[in-house]
Amino acid sequence: MKRPLLLLLALLASPLTRAEESRPLLAGAWKFDAARSTELSPWKNYDLVITVDGSLVTLERKLAWGRREYADRMALDLGQPETAVPIAYWPDNRHLGAYVGDNQTKRVRAAWLDAGRILRLSSDLVLETQQGPRAVNILSDYKVSANGAQLTLTELRSTRNRPVVHVFTRTK
Amino acid sequence: MSSPAQSNLRPPAKCHVLRDTSRVTPLRQCHVLRDTFFGRIFGAAWLAGLAATLAVAQPAPRKVDRAPAAATIVPLSENWRLDGDVPVHALLLSLQGLANRGTPRVYLEYPKNWQWEIVHPLRDFLTRRHGVKFDRLGTDDADAALARFARHARGYVVWDRAVRSSLIVAFTISGVEDALVVSENLIPLAEKHGLKKLADLRGTFAGQPDHEIYQWAYDRYFEKCSRDYYVILGGEAGAVMQPGIADFGVMQRAFFTDLSANPKHPEELALEKKIFGRQNPASIVLGWHSYGKDTEGQHTTLVGNFGLKMEGLHNLPNVSFTCQIPLTPDFKFTNNHSVARDARLTAEKKIYVAAAATDSMGIGTWTKPGRGKIPYAWQVLMNWSWMNPPALQFFYEDKTPNDYFIGGLSGPGYMYPKSIPAEKFPALMKSAREMMAVLDLRVMEIMDYSEGNRHVGNTDLPKAVVDRYYEQFPDVLGFINGYGTARTFDLRDTRPFISYDYYLDVGRPVDEATADLEELIQLNPARPYFLLMHVRESNTIEKVATILNSLSEPVEVVPLDKFLKLAASAKTYRTRYQLPSDPVNRNP
Numbered sequence: 041m042k043r044p045l046l047l048l049l050a051l052l053a054s055p056l057t058r059a060e061e062s063r064p065l066l067a068g069a070w071k072f073d074a075a076r077s078t079e080l081s082p083w084k085n086y087d088l089v090i091t092v093d094g095s096l097v098t099l100e101r102k103l104a105w106g107r108r109e110y111a112d113r114m115a116l117d118l119g120q121p122e123t124a125v126p127i128a129y130w131p132d133n134r135h136l137g138a139y140v141g142d143n144q145t146k147r148v149r150a151a152w153l154d155a156g157r158i159l160r161l162s163s164d165l166v167l168e169t170q171q172g173p174r175a176v177n178i179l180s181d182y183k184v185s186a187n188g189a190q191l192t193l194t195e196l197r198s199t200r201n202r203p204v205v206h207v208f209t210r211t212k
Numbered sequence: 213m214s215s216p217a218q219s220n221l222r223p224p225a226k227c228h229v230l231r232d233t234s235r236v237t238p239l240r241q242c243h244v245l246r247d248t249f250f251g252r253i254f255g256a257a258w259l260a261g262l263a264a265t266l267a268v269a270q271p272a273p274r275k276v277d278r279a280p281a282a283a284t285i286v287p288l289s290e291n292w293r294l295d296g297d298v299p300v301h302a303l304l305l306s307l308q309g310l311a312n313r314g315t316p317r318v319y320l321e322y323p324k325n326w327q328w329e330i331v332h333p334l335r336d337f338l339t340r341r342h343g344v345k346f347d348r349l350g351t352d353d354a355d356a357a358l359a360r361f362a363r364h365a366r367g368y369v370v371w372d373r374a375v376r377s378s379l380i381v382a383f384t385i386s387g388v389e390d391a392l393v394v395s396e397n398l399i400p401l402a403e404k405h406g407l408k409k410l411a412d413l414r415g416t417f418a419g420q421p422d423h424e425i426y427q428w429a430y431d432r433y434f435e436k437c438s439r440d441y442y443v444i445l446g447g448e449a450g451a452v453m454q455p456g457i458a459d460f461g462v463m464q465r466a467f468f469t470d471l472s473a474n475p476k477h478p479e480e481l482a483l484e485k486k487i488f489g490r491q492n493p494a495s496i497v498l499g500w501h502s503y504g505k506d507t508e509g510q511h512t513t514l515v516g517n518f519g520l521k522m523e524g525l526h527n528l529p530n531v532s533f534t535c536q537i538p539l540t541p542d543f544k545f546t547n548n549h550s551v552a553r554d555a556r557l558t559a560e561k562k563i564y565v566a567a568a569a570t571d572s573m574g575i576g577t578w579t580k581p582g583r584g585k586i587p588y589a590w591q592v593l594m595n596w597s598w599m600n601p602p603a604l605q606f607f608y609e610d611k612t613p614n615d616y617f618i619g620g621l622s623g624p625g626y627m628y629p630k631s632i633p634a635e636k637f638p639a640l641m642k643s644a645r646e647m648m649a650v651l652d653l654r655v656m657e658i659m660d661y662s663e664g665n666r667h668v669g670n671t672d673l674p675k676a677v678v679d680r681y682y683e684q685f686p687d688v689l690g691f692i693n694g695y696g697t698a699r700t701f702d703l704r705d706t707r708p709f710i711s712y713d714y715y716l717d718v719g720r721p722v723d724e725a726t727a728d729l730e731e732l733i734q735l736n737p738a739r740p741y742f743l744l745m746h747v748r749e750s751n752t753i754e755k756v757a758t759i760l761n762s763l764s765e766p767v768e769v770v771p772l773d774k775f776l777k778l779a780a781s782a783k784t785y786r787t788r789y790q791l792p793s794d795p796v797n798r799n800p
Contacts, residue, residue: 129795136697170786
């Protein structure tokens with residue numbers, strides 16, 4: 041009984057390998073479902089494209105309100121313990137007087153969970169407010185439904201009392 | 213304490229002793245004045261002073277001694293489609309502009325769902341406070357209206373229902389030729405009332421782009437038009453048009469277009485620039501940009517580049533009527549100051565919140581339930597002090613003790629300070645200062661969307677522009693800045709410069725807005741924390757009060773003047789101006 045148990049433990053201990061080897065569940069283009077999501081204003085649309093290439097995961101998002109658009113791209117190497125991601129702007133909640141800090145960087149730790157069904161990010165960044173810099177941590181879970189058709193992004197910001205939940209449906 | 217305003221206002225013009233100013237440019241008027249009276253007395257020194265004055269002056273509409281004892285109301289339907297009731301509405305608007313030239317005679321009663329929602333309350337106010345007894349015609353009853361007022365037109369101009377822009381050109385012709393605006397099917401009605409055809413635009417513009425259409429109008433009519441008022445009859449595009457400001461434009465013989473300020477339309481932009489350049493310095497641009505062509509940011513930036521003043525509401529109704537009516541003799545503008553001008557307050561270690569609404573009083577929530585429940589600041593359209601006095605009197609008399617008025621938007625009209633050439637800034641702001649004194653206003657609100665908006669880019673001011681405000685407004689309690697949030701902060705002597713830290717979106721649910729404010733409180737841990745929130749247009753005050761009552765943190769909601777006094781006492785905010793590295797987006 042020891043060998044199967046060791047094998048199982050080895051598989052659970054290396055979810056990254058599992059995700060690399062199996063179909064990347066999160067990969068694809070995702071369309072925002074406003075009715076099942078936290079209210080998105082000031083944006084109305086949120087398109088998300090996730091690509092997985094070995095240990096590299098890229099998240100591209102486009103936020104839009106009419107002609108006003110903002111797009112960014114985050115490339116993460118899950119083979120590394122942490123990735124420094126340059127950020128020029130903080131579009132997540134434009135109702136708040138909070139802006140990207142002077143270093144314009146966030147440090148992201150990423151991991152696959154549950155055999156590649158969940159991508160969990162822990163992001164540390166500094167936001168500037170009227171009173172100065174403020175360290176913020178954001179836990180982001182990108183979670184695919186059992187049938188692979190729905191993606192739920194749950195974000196817990198250390199400064200926010202409520203979670204932010206964005207639901208997407210797969211377009212391809 | 214500054215002394216409150218006098219009751220019968222005049223604009224900051226020096227030529228207002230002349231009566232009917234709508235046909236002659238101020239320069240020409242003042243030459244007449246010089247030749248007949250003042251010229252020999254004051255000579256060259258007077259002319260030098262006059263030249264300086266004209267940099268900011270435009271003639272006010274002529275005022276009657278008192279509101280008319282009787283006037284006619286024509287109710288308008290809710291249909292503003294070009295293939296619906298716009299033809300009869302256009303006829304009535306042009307008739308209103310012509311009939312009201314001598315004295316206020318016609319008041320159009322817009323439907324209750326009209327964006328500027330004060331039409332009905334103002335009608336009742338004019339009766340109650342100004343003694344106007346209204347005689348009511350049937351809805352859209354052009355026949356009855358013409359029976360009373362057709363004599364004020366010399367004839368009619370026919371617009372082409374196949375070419376939307378021809379209606380806008382027809383309003384120009386209406387003003388300069390005293391012509392009723394009719395569509396083909398309304399010709400018999402006009403002729404029934406003895407009017408003859410003066411111009412016919414049918415077929416004239418077939419297949420032409422707008423820049424050619426308006427160039428045609430420019431070549432034929434611009435020289436006859438006002439240099440003090442120019443109308444951009446934009447707003448809704450396509451099948452709908454809501455030309456509520458057209459009566460005033462016709463009355464003033466304004467040139468009308470809906471030209472684009474979008475670089476994607478270079479021919480339109482070139483003509484727009486030519487027109488702006490021909491208008492008198494610091495003159496008025498009425499109306500609003502076309503939703504189908506350019507953006508608010510592009511349009512307002514361009515107006516500012518020429519140092520002109522925008523009164524930006526294309527559907528603002530009945531100004532040809534109200535512009536002539538003086539304030540009642542017993543009225544003076546008084547604000548609800550909660551602190552003395554020279555008071556020194558000390559902030560406690562708590563969270564202070566102030567709320568402001570700036571989307572033009574009358575298109576927000578003034579008439580909705582909840583006003584007066586919490587302290588609230590309202591931005592006043594200051595040019596109404598001379599352009600639309602009864603409307604401002606209505607708001608001032610209707611205020612609750614919790615309603616506090618502030619000046620804006622950025623100056624004497626809606627303008628973006630970064631877009632105004634530095635050499636034009638002092639004269640414009642002098643005009644703003646004078647109106648603030650008249651209107652008993654002590655706070656200046658600033659907004660600048662020339663390099664961004666609440667989504668992208670920045671809405672901040674560089675130090676040089678902040679310096680200009682501090683220099684030009686030595687007597688204000690302080691400045692507030694933004695529309696969405698912004699990050700320009702300062703404190704000089706006792707005058708803080710505070711940007712909005714929160715924007716309450718119309719669609720933002722109470723629980724999310726509550727979480728937003730709580731997050732801001734987390735993000736700003738020092739106390740006192742000064743949280744200034746901008747409340748968008750149709751958010752009700754009840755909603756704002758509910759949000760504030762839902763907070764898990766105790767906050768003190770204070771009037772804006774007290775907020776600024778407190779902010780002057782404890783600078784927990786960092787001085788910041790726009791930086792060269794800040795994102796820029798020119799509102800494409």
